[in-house]
Amino acid sequence: xxxxxxxxxxxxxxxxxxxxxxxxxxxxxxxxxxxxxxxxxxxxxxxxxxxxxxxxxxxxxxxxxxxxxxxxxxxxxxxxxxxxxxxxxxxxxxxxxxxxxxxxxxxxxxxxxxxxxxxxx
Numbered sequence: 001x002x003x004x005x006x007x008x009x010x011x012x013x014x015x016x017x018x019x020x021x022x023x024x025x026x027x028x029x030x031x032x033x034x035x036x037x038x039x040x041x042x043x044x045x046x047x048x049x050x051x052x053x054x055x056x057x058x059x060x061x062x063x064x065x066x067x068x069x070x071x072x073x074x075x076x077x078x079x080x081x082x083x084x085x086x087x088x089x090x091x092x093x094x095x096x097x098x099x100x101x102x103x104x105x106x107x108x109x110x111x112x113x114x115x116x117x118x119x120x121x
Contacts (some may be wrong), residue, residue, distance in 0.1 A: 002048040003038045003105060006055045010062045014070040014081045026069060031086075032110040033058065035094060039102045049102045057097040061090060083109045083117035091119045 013028040035058055039048035065073055070081035079085055091107040098104060110116035 001038055001040055002042065003036055004048055004051065004054070006035045006037075006051055006058060008033050008055060008058045008062055010066045012065050012068050012070050012073075014076075016080050016082050026071075029111045032113075032116075033062065033090060034106075034108040034110070034116075035090075036105040036107075037098060037102050038105045041101075043101075049099055054094075054098070057094055058090075061093045083111050083115070084119065087117050087119035091121050095121060 009030060009032045011028065011030050013026045015023045015026050018024050035054060037049060037054060042048055070076045070086070073081075075089065076085070087107045087109040090109065091104060094107070095104045104121050106118050106120050108116050108118040
């Protein structure tokens, strides 16, 4: 089994619920997204999947979020944009864009270098 990791970043603000049920103040992060894909074998070029193909797909998905308040970006206008929720949303968007022989293993969304949340489909 081969695993490949691709990382991209974006800057955006969000608000999540505090323990008391109120929305916290809006705050911005330099988000980092890590996508891990897997393939059992290599293609005729000797690669599992082209890094650039995965990175381009991820950048296209992230682009509408750049510089935005995530609570105002679909689907997060109706769902709180936690790191966990963003990871799942990204996984749902990128998985169909992968070649059939490649599977999505994990999407991790980092709010800061030491705090991240992963979704494993």
